[in-house]
Every structure is written in C-alpha cells, then in structure tokens.
Amino acid sequence: MENFDFYAPTYFAFGQNKESEVGKLVKQFGGTKVLIHYGGGSVVKSGLLDRVKKALDAERIPYCELGGVMPNPRSGLVYQGIELCKKESIDFILAVGGGSTIDSSKAIAAGVVYDGDFWDFYEGKRIENALPIGTVLTIAAAGSEGSPDSVITKEEGMLKRGASGNAIRPKFSVLNPALTQTLPAYQTACGITDIIAHLYERYLTNTAEVECTDRLIEALIMTMVHEGPRVIENPNNYDARANIMWAGMVAHNNICGVGRSQDWTSHNLEHELSAEYDCAHGAGLAVVMPAVFTYTMSHDVKRFATIARRVWNVEEADDETAAKAGIEALKTYLKGIGMPLTFAELGAKKADIEKLAHTACYGDGSGSGFVYGFTTMSEEDVIKVYNLML
Amino acid sequence: MENFDFYAPTYFAFGQNKESEVGKLVKQFGGTKVLIHYGGGSVVKSGLLDRVKKALDAERIPYCELGGVMPNPRSGLVYQGIELCKKESIDFILAVGGGSTIDSSKAIAAGVVYDGDFWDFYEGKRIENALPIGTVLTIAAAGSEGSPDSVITKEEGMLKRGASGNAIRPKFSVLNPALTQTLPAYQTACGITDIIAHLYERYLTNTAEVECTDRLIEALIMTMVHEGPRVIENPNNYDARANIMWAGMVAHNNICGVGRSQDWTSHNLEHELSAEYDCAHGAGLAVVMPAVFTYTMSHDVKRFATIARRVWNVEEADDETAAKAGIEALKTYLKGIGMPLTFAELGAKKADIEKLAHTACYGDGSGSGFVYGFTTMSEEDVIKVYNLML
Numbered sequence: 001m002e003n004f005d006f007y008a009p010t011y012f013a014f015g016q017n018k019e020s021e022v023g024k025l026v027k028q029f030g031g032t033k034v035l036i037h038y039g040g041g042s043v044v045k046s047g048l049l050d051r052v053k054k055a056l057d058a059e060r061i062p063y064c065e066l067g068g069v070m071p072n073p074r075s076g077l078v079y080q081g082i083e084l085c086k087k088e089s090i091d092f093i094l095a096v097g098g099g100s101t102i103d104s105s106k107a108i109a110a111g112v113v114y115d116g117d118f119w120d121f122y123e124g125k126r127i128e129n130a131l132p133i134g135t136v137l138t139i140a141a142a143g144s145e146g147s148p149d150s151v152i153t154k155e156e157g158m159l160k161r162g163a164s165g166n167a168i169r170p171k172f173s174v175l176n177p178a179l180t181q182t183l184p185a186y187q188t189a190c191g192i193t194d195i196i197a198h199l200y201e202r203y204l205t206n207t208a209e210v211e212c213t214d215r216l217i218e219a220l221i222m223t224m225v226h227e228g229p230r231v232i233e234n235p236n237n238y239d240a241r242a243n244i245m246w247a248g249m250v251a252h253n254n255i256c257g258v259g260r261s262q263d264w265t266s267h268n269l270e271h272e273l274s275a276e277y278d279c280a281h282g283a284g285l286a287v288v289m290p291a292v293f294t295y296t297m298s299h300d301v302k303r304f305a306t307i308a309r310r311v312w313n314v315e316e317a318d319d320e321t322a323a324k325a326g327i328e329a330l331k332t333y334l335k336g337i338g339m340p341l342t343f344a345e346l347g348a349k350k351a352d353i354e355k356l357a358h359t360a361c362y363g364d365g366s367g368s369g370f371v372y373g374f375t376t377m378s379e380e381d382v383i384k385v386y387n388l389m390l
Numbered sequence: 391m392e393n394f395d396f397y398a399p400t401y402f403a404f405g406q407n408k409e410s411e412v413g414k415l416v417k418q419f420g421g422t423k424v425l426i427h428y429g430g431g432s433v434v435k436s437g438l439l440d441r442v443k444k445a446l447d448a449e450r451i452p453y454c455e456l457g458g459v460m461p462n463p464r465s466g467l468v469y470q471g472i473e474l475c476k477k478e479s480i481d482f483i484l485a486v487g488g489g490s491t492i493d494s495s496k497a498i499a500a501g502v503v504y505d506g507d508f509w510d511f512y513e514g515k516r517i518e519n520a521l522p523i524g525t526v527l528t529i530a531a532a533g534s535e536g537s538p539d540s541v542i543t544k545e546e547g548m549l550k551r552g553a554s555g556n557a558i559r560p561k562f563s564v565l566n567p568a569l570t571q572t573l574p575a576y577q578t579a580c581g582i583t584d585i586i587a588h589l590y591e592r593y594l595t596n597t598a599e600v601e602c603t604d605r606l607i608e609a610l611i612m613t614m615v616h617e618g619p620r621v622i623e624n625p626n627n628y629d630a631r632a633n634i635m636w637a638g639m640v641a642h643n644n645i646c647g648v649g650r651s652q653d654w655t656s657h658n659l660e661h662e663l664s665a666e667y668d669c670a671h672g673a674g675l676a677v678v679m680p681a682v683f684t685y686t687m688s689h690d691v692k693r694f695a696t697i698a699r700r701v702w703n704v705e706e707a708d709d710e711t712a713a714k715a716g717i718e719a720l721k722t723y724l725k726g727i728g729m730p731l732t733f734a735e736l737g738a739k740k741a742d743i744e745k746l747a748h749t750a751c752y753g754d755g756s757g758s759g760f761v762y763g764f765t766t767m768s769e770e771d772v773i774k775v776y777n778l779m780l
Contacts, residue, residue, distance in 0.1 A: 001567075001632040003405025008398065014649065015393025177391075209629035211616050212637045215609035223602045239599035242391040242649070247602045255645060259404065259632070 001210055001259040008253045010146050011172040014246065016238075018176045019136050022052050022094070023059030029132050029171040031092025034063040035085055037105045038096045039070070043138060046182060052096055052136060064088050069097060072274050072281065073104040075154045078118060081108035085131070095135040095170075099142025099194075099281075102135050106150035106168040109133050122152055127165025135173040139180055140245040141191030141282065143198055143252020145173035153275055159363065160275035175249065177241035185232050189337040190282025192228045195248045196221060196330075197266055197285040202256060203307060204263035204296070204374040214306075216256035221311050223247045225333060232337050263374035266292045269385065272356045279346045286339035287346055290331050291388035296375045297323050343389045350390055357382040391600055391649040398643045400536050401562040404636065406628075408566045409526050412442050412484070413449030419522050419561040421482025424453040425475055427495045428486045429460070433528060436572060442486055442526060454478050459487060462664050462671065463494040465544045468508060471498035475521070485525040485560075489532025489584075489671075492525050496540035496558040499523050512542055517555025525563040529570055530635040531581030531672065533588055533642020535563035543665055549753065550665035565639065567631035575622050579727040580672025582618045585638045586611060586720075587656055587675040592646060593697060594653035594686070594764040604696075606646035611701050613637045615723060622727050653764035656682045659775065662746045669736045676729035677736055680721050681778035686765045687713050733779045740780055747772040 011029075013021050026034060034056060036049070043049045044067075056063050066081050084090070085108060095105035109130040111118030121127050137145045144150070148169045153160045180188070203217045223243055230240040250256060269292065270284040297304050297320075305319035308326025316322040331341055340346055348356075361369050361379045371377040377385070401419075403411050416424060424446060426439070433439045434457075446453050456471050474480070475498060485495035499520040501508030511517050527535045534540070538559045543550045570578070593607045614637060617630040624630075640646060659682065660674040687694050687710075695709035698716025706712040721731055730736055738746075751759050751769045761767040767775070 001405070001629055001636075003408065004402075006402040006404065007400075009401075010397075011399075012394075012396040014396065015391075018393065210633070212610070212613045212633040212640070215613050216606060216640070219605035219609035220602070223605050226601050239391055243600070243602040246391075246648070250602075250606070250645060255640060258636070 002207055002261075004258045006254065006258050007166060008146060008169065008255065010170050010253070012146070012175055012249070013172065014175045016176060016178055018174045019048065019051055019179070020055050022134070022136060022174060023055040023057070023061055025172045025174070026056065026061055026092055026094065026134055027059050029092070029134065031061065031132060031134070033088065033090050034061055034092045034094050035081065035088070035090045035108070036063050036065045036094050036096060037069065037081060037101055037108065038065070038067045039098070039101050040067070042182070043096050048136070048138070048179060049096060052094070063094070064090070069101045069104045071100050072153045072160065072278060073100040075119060075152055078104055078107040078111060078152060082111040082118060085112045091131060093131055093133045095133065096138070098137065098139035099144045102137075102142070102144040102170070103150040103152060105133055105135070106130070106144070107152050107163070110163070110165070110168055119154060121163035121165075122154070122161040127163055127167050130165070130167040132171045133168060135170045137173060137175050137179070137245070139183055139187060139191050140241070140248035141194040143195070143248055145170055145175065146249040146253035151271070158275045160271040161363070173249075175245050177238055177245045180241050180245065181236050181238070183235070185235065185338055187280070188231060188235065189228070189339055190280045191248070192224055192244065192337060193282035193286045193334060193339055195244070195251050196224050197289055198251045200289060200293070201263045201266055202260070204303065205260040206374065207260040210260045213256050213258065213260055218307065218310050220247045220251050220256065225311065228333070228337050265296070265371055265373035265375075265377065268371050268373070269360055269382065272360045273346060273348055276352065276356065277347050279348070283340050284346060286334045287341060287343065287389050290327055290341065291385050293327050293330075294388060295381070295385045297327070299375045348389075353383055353386040356386055392597055392651075394648045396644065396648050397556060398536060398559070398645065400560050400643070402536070402565055402639070403562065404565045406566060406568055408564045409438065409441055409569070410445050412524070412526060412564060413445040413447070413451055415562045415564070416446065416451055416482055416484065416524055417449050419482070419524065421451065421522060421524070423478065423480050424451055424482045424484050425471065425478070425480045425498070426453050426455045426484050426486060427459065427471060427491055427498065428455070428457045429488070429491050430457070432572070433486050438526070438528070438569060439486060442484070453484070454480070459491045459494045461490050462543045462550065462668060463490040465509060465542055468494055468497040468501060468542060472501040472508060475502045481521060483521055483523045485523065486528070488527065488529035489534045492527075492532070492534040492560070493540040493542060495523055495525070496520070496534070497542050497553070500553070500555070500558055509544060511553035511555075512544070512551040517553055517557050520555070520557040522561045523558065525560045527563060527565050527569070527635070529573055529577060529581050530631070530638035531584045533585070533638055535560055535565065536639045536643035541661070548665045550661040551753075563639075565635050567628055567635045570631050570635065571626050571628070573625070575625065575728055577670070578621060578625070579618070579729055580670045581638070582614055582634065582727060583672035583676045583724060583729055585634070585641050586614050587679055588641045589614075590679060590683070591653045591656055592650070594693065595650040596764065597650040600650045603646050603648065603650055608697065608700050610637045610641050610646065615701065618723070618727050655686070655761055655763035655765075655767065658761050658763070659750055659772065662750045663736060663738055666742065666746060667737050669738070673730050674736060676724045677731060677733065677779050680717055680731065681775050683717050683720075684778060685771070685775045687717070689765045738779075743773055743776040746776055
C-alpha cells in the first residue's frame with residue numbers, strides 16, 4: 001500500500017425530509033448570505049426549491065438565486081455566478097441538484113475568492129481557497145456531494161476538464177433518497193453507471209496488496225448490482241434508493257480508493273464524448289467502460305478474473321475466460337438497466353474517432369500525447385479503444 | 391434504512407514515517423502547547439516518543455508529558471492529566487499509543503474545559519466541548535483514532551463505562567503501519583478481534599434493507615480473515631499491517647454502520663470481564679462473541695446464515711446449519727490467531743457469573759436491568775450467556 005493523506009470533513013444529513021435542516025446547516029457552517037444554485041425546472045416543479053427557501057427563511061438567512069445549470073455544466077454560467085456573488089456579497093453557495101449543479105457551484109466558489117480566471121484551476125492550478133459550499137443532492141451519481149472534484153466544460157472549444165482541492169469539498173450535504181424517486185429511469189441508470197465507473201476505476205490499480213480497499217470497492221459494486229435493477233423496476237423503492245445514494249457517496253469520497261494507484265481512463269475517454277455530443281455522462285461511460293476494460297485486460301488478467309468471481313459470480317477456473325466473462329456480465333447488467341453499449345446509440349460517429357482520440361491525448365495543446373492510468377495509452381491505443389465501441 | 395447524520399472530520403496521515411509530520415499537523419489544527427500522553431515503556435524504547443518530540447521541536451511547539459496509561463485506562467490518571475493541562479495552559483492533547491491512550495486523552499480533553507467532574511460524561515452526559523486531540527496510533531484495534539467514543543474504568547468499583555461526542559473525535563490521526571510491527575502476536579490478535587467485534591456488532595441489526603452497509607461490513611471482515619493469519623505468521627508484513635490498520639479505522643468511524651440499529655451486547659458483556667479480571671479487551675471479546683451469537687442466533691437465523699455464506703464460505707443450504715457453521719468458523723479463526731475461547735483461559739470464574747451479570751444489567755445502580763442490542767437480554771439471559779463461555 002502507498003502512503004496517503006485522507007480528509008473528508010463533509011457533514012452528511014441523510015434521510016427523509018432532511019432538506020428541512022438546510023437553514024440550520026448553513027448557519028452551522030458560517031453562511032450569512034447564500035447563493036442558491038440549481039439547474040432546470042425539476043427542483044422548482046417538485047417544490048424542493050420552495051422547501052429549501054423556507055428552511056433558509058426560518059433561520060432568517062437572505063439568499064439570491066441562479067438557475068440554469070445544464071448537464072455537462074458550462075463555464076459561461078460559472079462566470080455569471082462569480083459576478084453575482086461578488087455583487088451581492090455572497091458568503092455561502094448552496095447547490096440544489098445533481099453533480100452538474102454541485103460542480104458548477106464549486107467552480108463559482110473557487111472563482112469568487114480568486115483574482116484570476118477561474119479556468120486556471122481547470123488547467124491544473126490547485127484550488128486552495130473557496131467560499132463554503134453546501135449541497136442538497138437530487139441524484140445519486142457523481143459523488144460530488146462528498147468529493148473535492150469538479151468538472152466543467154469550456155464553451156470555447158467544448159473542452160471538458162476537471163479541477164480539485166479540499167477547499168471545494170462541501171461543508172455539508174443533504175442526502176434524501178426520496179428526492180431521487182421522481183427521476184426518469186434513464187437518468188437513474190446513468191447515475192448508477194457513473195457510480196460503477198468510479199468503483200472500477202479505483203479497482204484497476206497497479207498497487208499490490210490492497211485487500212482492504214479491494215474488498216470495499218467490491219462491496220459497493222455488489223450493492224449496485226443488487227439495488228440497480230430493483231430501483232429501475234420500482235422507482236419508489238426508498239431503501240434501494242437509499243443504499244445507492246450512500247454507496248455513491250462512499251464510492252467517490254475516496255475512503256475506498258486510498259493508498260493505491262487509480263485508473264481514470266474511462267472517465268477521460270468519456271469526457272470527449274459528452275463534450276462533443278452532449279450525451280449523458282453515465283450513458284457515455286456505459287459505452288466506454290467495456291471497451292477500455294477489454295483493451296486493458298491483458299495488463300492484469302488476474303485482477304479482472306478476481307472481480308469477475310467475487311462480484312459477478314463467474315465460476316470459470318481459467319483467469320482469462322473468467323475475466324472476459326466478468327466484462328460480459330457488466331455489459332449485460334448495464335443493458336439490463338437500460339444503458340447504451342455502442343457508439344451509434346450515443347449519437348457518436350466513427351468518422352470523429354481520430355479527432356476524439358487526439359483531443360483525449362493532447363487536450364487543447366497542453367496534453368502529453370498519452371492517457372495515463374491502469375495502462376499508458378498512446379493516441380493509437382485510444383483510437384483502437386474507440387473503435388471497440390462501434 | 392433509518393435517517394442519520396454522519397460527520398467524520400478527522401485528517402488521516404497514513405504510511406511510512408508519517409509521524410514526522412506531527413508538528414505540522416498540530417500547528418494546522420491550532421495547537422500551541424501540547425500534552426503528550428502515552429502508556430508504558432514501548433513508545434519510549436522504540437524511539438517513537440523521541441521522534442514525536444523532534445517533530446514538535448521542529449515547529450517550535452512546546453509540550454509537557456504524561457505517561458503511564460494502562461490497558462483499560464483509569465480515571466485516576468485522567469484527573470492527573472486534567473490538572474496538569476490546567477496548570478500548564480495546554481491547548482492540544484497528543485495521544486501516542488493505542489486505544490487506551492487515545493481514550494484517556496479524550497477524557498482529559500473533555501475534562502479540561504468542563505467545570506464539573508469528567509466522570510459525568512461517562513454516566514451519560516453528552517460531550518459538547520473538548521480540547522483538540524491528535525493521535526499517533528501504535529496498534530490497530532479500538533478504532534478510537536477515528537471515532538467520537540472513549541471508554542474509561544473508574545477505580546472506585548472498577549466500573550468500565552463509555553462516553554461520546556463529536557468534540558472528542560481526533561482532529562488528526564497518524565497511522566503508520568510499521569509502528570505496529572513490533573507488537574507481540576497476542577496483542578496484535580487482540581486488536582484484530584476488537585476490530586472484528588466492531589464489525590459484527592454493526593452487522594447484527596434489526597433494520598431491514600441495508601445492503602450497502604451490510605456489504606461494507608462483510609468486506610472489512612473478509613479483510614481481517616485474509617490479513618489476520620498473515621500478520622500473525624509474519625509480524626513484519628507491512629502491507630498486511632496496513633490493510634488491517636485502515637480496516638480498523640473504517641470499521642469504527644461508523645461509515646459502515648450508519649442508518650441501522652447496532653448491537654453492542656458483546657462489548658457490554660466483555661467490559662464486565664476486563665473490569666473484573668483486567669484481561670485484554672480483545673481476548674475477552676473472543677470469549678464473549680461466540681457465546682452471544684449462539685444465544686441470539688434464533689432472533690434472525692437468516693442474517694447469521696448470510697454472513698456465514700458471504701464471509702466464511704459456508705455452503706450449507708439450511709439456514710440454521712449455515713448460521714451455526716459460521717459461528718464455528720469464527721471460533722476456529724479466533725483460535726487460529728491465538729485467542730482464548732473460554733472463561734478459564736481469561737482467568738474468569740464461574741462463581742462470579744451472577745455478579746458479572748448483575749453489574750452488566752444494573753451497572754452502579756443506574757442501569758435498567760437489561761442489556762439492549764440485537765435482542766433485549768434480562769439478567770437471567772446474561773447469566774445463561776456467561777455460562778455458555780465455560
């Protein structure tokens with residue numbers, strides 16, 4: 001196991017009606033004037049936004065609002081949010097929504113207290129300071145509610161990039177599984193797929209002897225295997241929603257990923273797809289993961305065979321056969337919850353593959369020419385992987 | 391799943407030589423004058439205490455020392471520590487040792503800022519304020535390095551009682567697995583047993599539909615099953631030590647125990663044994679757990695059968711047979727790492743059973759007459775359970 005530091009000081013208020021505690025929580029973490037940041041109409045229509053405002057009113061905490069966050073959140077709205085916060089002397093950002101809204105809130109929080117262009121952080125500058133953030137989560141997916149990460153897409157060139165820093169870890173997150181019961185099945189399944197990707201990408205390590213985190217990751221994938229189909233079948237299954245929601249947070253706050261190398265290849269290759277075609281991130285991952293795993297399997301067949309046996313109940317004695325059967329089982333599972341498995345289903349085009357691979361390897365010119373992770377992939381490798389998705 | 395709040399803001403510095411960062415960490419968490427609290431000679435002899443002092447010196451942080459913490463830490467030393475801290479205007483407690491030293495430090499930290507008798511907290515008063523605490527852990531066992539709990543024994547009447555509160559969660563904990571390599575096999579095994587008890591006692595729940603935390607707990611027990619014998623066989627196996635150390639923290643910071651009822655029956659019945667006979671807590675648990683599980687198995691045979699199949703690879707189709715085989719497998723495992731399984735091996739006496747059961751149920755007079763947990767046990771039940779340990 002490698003040396004590591006782990007610090008995850010987010011306060012989680014989990015369960016039915018927990019959003020009613022938002023005013024109290026903002027106060028507890030020092031907020032005196034709040035920006036409520038959210039996405040489209042669903043949090044308005046469901047009445048959630050009103051309940052959140054009521055909870056702030058009850059503590060006499062003033063607020064202003066900025067809606068309009070889109071999936072694959074854009075830099076344009078972040079600049080608007082930063083300007084609004086400065087003008088209104090906001091000292092606390094409250095994200096009401098999913099990963100996109102939380103990531104956009106994190107970008108605003110870091111940008112408000114920074115003299116330069118917030119995009120610097122998404123080009124590699126570490127985030128050291130930010131306004132405090134709270135979240136009311138409406139979908140189990142990105143894990144952003146407990147993570148120090150944020151992903152934003154820059155409109156100019158449609159570059160999708162990540163930034164990180166403990167300063168943007170939420171101070172608190174309200175996780176009420178009941179809020180996710182109204183999600184369409186497709187979005188629910190996209191969230192489940194994102195969580196599974198966060199787990200596989202931690203599992204695919206080059207660090208030896210990491211039994212504890214191996215077992216924790218397997219446990220969380222098994223939870224998704226059990227609960228995923230149940231929640232697709234019955235969207236109102238509160239307990240299944242609750243297990244997925246807690247698993248989604250634990251999957252990505254990194255308690256199960258410490259002390260080991262990780263593999264963000266699938267996320268990196270997917271980011272090119274959702275940036276180019278604006279497809280759902282989870283759907284993109286469902287297409288990307290099996291291709292990446294098939295291409296990299298030979299790098300450590302034993303590891304793929306182990307997860308196949310422990311998680312997918314594969315009984316094949318031969319490691320390579322078992323490993324392949326495990327990837328097939330993942331595909332069957334993803335298809336079963338309604339996810340796409342091919343480029344065409346995403347609206348992605350074979351003709352774009354060279355461009356996608358080039359952007360994945362070189363970004364806007366600052367990239368190294370390689371995608372680093374479980375294996376090191378050259379542009380040629382990445383082209384081959386995208387071709388496996390056809 | 392039940393509603394819950396979860397907040398675990400301890401900073402973990404994990405790995406080789408991490409104790410060299412102690413000065414920097416104390417500073418980061420606001421300490422300006424430190425009490426170094428420790429146990430017997432091992433931290434002195436090993437040179438660890440000197441390394442810790444050097445790290446504080448490097449940051450020019452003054453300190454004073456209080457050694458002498460014993461296993462099953464006593465109230466007497468806590469009173470001394472409180473007096474010393476007040477006299478020396480200490481504002482940070484640094485525990486260098488295992489669970490006993492950390493628990494003693496927590497009691498001192500709470501007592502210094504409290505006008506009354508610190509023992510009030512161990513009679514049920516919630517701890518709301520305390521001096522900040524840091525730890526340098528020397529044994530994977532109690533999980534106190536990441537928990538809000540403390541257990542102290544009052545010399546008068548040898549009462550062993552617990553207190554709790556987020557204020558006594560360590561601000562930071564240094565976890566260097568190499569520091570545990572010099573532990574005698576017996577102490578290592580006692581620590582392993584304590585961790586396993588923390589997991590079983592979270593597993594035995596009356597809450598339905600808790601797949602995520604069920605799976606996480608199973609994952610951690612499987613880690614102990616794998617790594618326990620390896621570390622007993624080769625005390626210098628750093629990676630096995632590391633996996634056990636992280637598992638021990640995760641087992642007890644409660645991330646795997648949220649949203650479900652828990653069962654602290656084994657700990658409660660064991661506390662009477664270690665208070666009366668001053669046996670090692672882990673050794674006591676090895677004797678107590680199989681008896682408690684055998685006695686309560688019929689309350690939810692399915693749950694015991696599930697853990698038997700998932701963790702202990704029991705293949706029996708009949709639930710009751712499987713459940714029993716799982717408890718037998720646990721006993722075989724505990725015996726294999728050198729733990730006792732009977733009253734006699736602990737130095738405990740059949741003649742004392744009625745007294746032990748009475749204290750377990752009534753404490754110093756404030757108890758209810760019952761031990762609450764997975765089942766509700768009357769004094770008569772507790773007597774029967776102690777008799778199963780003969």
